[in-house]
Amino acid sequence: MNNNIVNGNIIRIDVGDNVDKFSRNNRISAITKVLLDNPNKVINLNYFTEMLNAAKSTISEDLVMIKQSFSALDMGSVETVAGASGGVKYVVGVSEEQSRRFAGELCETISDRSRIMPGNFIYMTDIMYSPEVIHKAGAILASRFIDVEVDYVVTVETKGIPLAYEVAKSLGVQLVIVRRESKVTEGPTVTINYVSGSSGRIQNMSLAKRLLKKNSKCIFIDDFMKAGGTALGILDLLKEFESELIGIGVLIDNVDTSKKLVTDYISIIDYYGIHEDGSVQFSPSKFYK
Amino acid sequence: MNNNIVNGNIIRIDVGDNVDKFSRNNRISAITKVLLDNPNKVINLNYFTEMLNAAKSTISEDLVMIKQSFSALDMGSVETVAGASGGVKYVVGVSEEQSRRFAGELCETISDRSRIMPGNFIYMTDIMYSPEVIHKAGAILASRFIDVEVDYVVTVETKGIPLAYEVAKSLGVQLVIVRRESKVTEGPTVTINYVSGSSGRIQNMSLAKRLLKKNSKCIFIDDFMKAGGTALGILDLLKEFESELIGIGVLIDNVDTSKKLVTDYISIIDYYGIHEDGSVQFSPSKFYK
Numbered sequence: 001m002n003n004n005i006v007n008g009n010i011i012r013i014d015v016g017d018n019v020d021k022f023s024r025n026n027r028i029s030a031i032t033k034v035l036l037d038n039p040n041k042v043i044n045l046n047y048f049t050e051m052l053n054a055a056k057s058t059i060s061e062d063l064v065m066i067k068q069s070f071s072a073l074d075m076g077s078v079e080t081v082a083g084a085s086g087g088v089k090y091v092v093g094v095s096e097e098q099s100r101r102f103a104g105e106l107c108e109t110i111s112d113r114s115r116i117m118p119g120n121f122i123y124m125t126d127i128m129y130s131p132e133v134i135h136k137a138g139a140i141l142a143s144r145f146i147d148v149e150v151d152y153v154v155t156v157e158t159k160g161i162p163l164a165y166e167v168a169k170s171l172g173v174q175l176v177i178v179r180r181e182s183k184v185t186e187g188p189t190v191t192i193n194y195v196s197g198s199s200g201r202i203q204n205m206s207l208a209k210r211l212l213k214k215n216s217k218c219i220f221i222d223d224f225m226k227a228g229g230t231a232l233g234i235l236d237l238l239k240e241f242e243s244e245l246i247g248i249g250v251l252i253d254n255v256d257t258s259k260k261l262v263t264d265y266i267s268i269i270d271y272y273g274i275h276e277d278g279s280v281q282f283s284p285s286k287f288y289k
Numbered sequence: 290m291n292n293n294i295v296n297g298n299i300i301r302i303d304v305g306d307n308v309d310k311f312s313r314n315n316r317i318s319a320i321t322k323v324l325l326d327n328p329n330k331v332i333n334l335n336y337f338t339e340m341l342n343a344a345k346s347t348i349s350e351d352l353v354m355i356k357q358s359f360s361a362l363d364m365g366s367v368e369t370v371a372g373a374s375g376g377v378k379y380v381v382g383v384s385e386e387q388s389r390r391f392a393g394e395l396c397e398t399i400s401d402r403s404r405i406m407p408g409n410f411i412y413m414t415d416i417m418y419s420p421e422v423i424h425k426a427g428a429i430l431a432s433r434f435i436d437v438e439v440d441y442v443v444t445v446e447t448k449g450i451p452l453a454y455e456v457a458k459s460l461g462v463q464l465v466i467v468r469r470e471s472k473v474t475e476g477p478t479v480t481i482n483y484v485s486g487s488s489g490r491i492q493n494m495s496l497a498k499r500l501l502k503k504n505s506k507c508i509f510i511d512d513f514m515k516a517g518g519t520a521l522g523i524l525d526l527l528k529e530f531e532s533e534l535i536g537i538g539v540l541i542d543n544v545d546t547s548k549k550l551v552t553d554y555i556s557i558i559d560y561y562g563i564h565e566d567g568s569v570q571f572s573p574s575k576f577y578k
Binding site: 041075185 | 340357362408411421462463466500
């Protein structure tokens with residue numbers, strides 16, 4: 001770009017008509033990409049004036065257009081943040097109708113009887129590793145936590161990691177992965193024991209001390225919730241970091257569980273178990289009813 | 290949207306001037322978002338005509354503008370795919386200059402001496418869990434594999450999962466995560482033993498048979514490569530699936546390793562070990578020189 005930065009001020013250099021001049025249409029496409037690449041991050045308007053060699057007033061007009069179309073087409077929103085460190089940010093948003101439709105389609109996919117494994121587990125690993133599904137599921141969960149202040153998205157290895165990553169990305173915060181055992185490459189770790197709510201077995205979870213700052217607000221994201229023992233374990237682990245669990249979100253909630261250890265959480269799909277006729281019973285989460 | 294779908298044909302319903310009519314600027318912003326949400330996936334133009342209530346010729350003109358700005362600003366490309374199942378797709382692309390700048394900035398961040406752990410490991414977990422870093426690193430690695438036909442992006446748990454997920458998403462393919470032990474919820478698995486190239490220890494890796502189709506072409510993505518024992522293990526594991534390893538990409542290559550077991554791979558950053566003055570030695574990968 002043909003700009004020089006002197007003492008922090010951007011000085012425009014006249015570049016003539018054919019160099020680095022973009023039409024409004026070009027600019028709108030470029031600004032949209034930058035916003036989408038940086039969800040929930042405030043981008044200063046100087047970034048766009050420099051990148052596109054355009055005046056601030058021009059960029060502001062471009063942004064009005066982008067705001068309009070995001071709002072009209074239910075694609076999330078573009079918000080202006082005032083003040084010295086202000087600018088604009090893209091805020092992920094998925095309407096209830098879009099969420100319900102996504103949940104319905106996913107229920108159909110995973111209700112296939114060929115997914116029933118020995119022990120009546122439902123095979124869902126391919127779903128949890130599908131960027132197409134997980135990108136949308138992550139946006140849905142993130143849009144439910146967009147109004148609270150979150151410092152970290154926490155998950156426990158392994159299957160929920162892509163989903164938790166997408167939620168962290170949409171919220172513009174760091175992902176934290178809790179391990180089953182401590183690793184030599186991560187320095188001092190805190191390890192706790194917890195009781196798996198469904199099997200009653202005692203298990204470990206470990207987290208490197210460097211990964212999570214004290215006094216943080218965290219949400220826990222996982223692929224599947226049965227009794228909620230893992231979520232309780234995370235709550236205990238976070239206490240060791242003097243940090244708070246302020247929300248829980250899962251893709252699939254096994255509602256066919258006699259007793260839930262946690263009550264305050266959100267899910268996208270409810271699982272009712274295998275019916276006596278052999279069919280697999282899923283439906284969009286109770287949150288959509 | 291005010292369209293009815295009858296026998297698979299979309300019938301436009303006249304909606305008047307004020308309903309569902311979007312300006313070119315609005316449409317360009319919306320089309321850009323849909324393209325970016327679906328990297329390397331062909332989207333039929335009917336999708337846009339229906340969503341935006343516009344004629345195909347109008348959408349085609351919009352796409353010309355979007356192609357222009359992506360190309361002018363080095364933001365990847367928008368390509369037209371001809372034929373009955375044709376349409377347009379967004380193709381991730383990161384220029385060599387952008388990659389080198391990213392690598393240089395990341396080297397600075399991770400060269401901090403406070404990252405040296407007992408045993409001379411360098412603490413990099415926070416980097417691997419940062420959506421900001423991993424989104425860019427994933428786009429860089431994906432753009433190096435964009436011209437080959439890839440069926441799956443394979444990784445091994447745990448730290449490389451976010452990076453492998455981003456590469457899979459950018460390439461528009463399924464992610465496959467190899468586990469350290471087999472899981473009851475995934476059905477029959479194939480397990481192999483392999484020798485870690487640096488420690489000489491024998492380790493396990495397991496993959497559910499359902500997760501990877503025979504005769505597939507795969508790339509292996511990981512956070513860090515030392516001798517390359519894990520990559521060789523993946524090669525062996527894929528043979529059990531009659532599948533091929535056609536590429537390897539890592540964020541950081543430890544070049545301070547006496548003997549590499551694999552030679553054909555790409556990396557973003559080279560690690561030269563800890564200098565005798567105590568400084569941590571990183572530099573942008575040899576691929577940028």
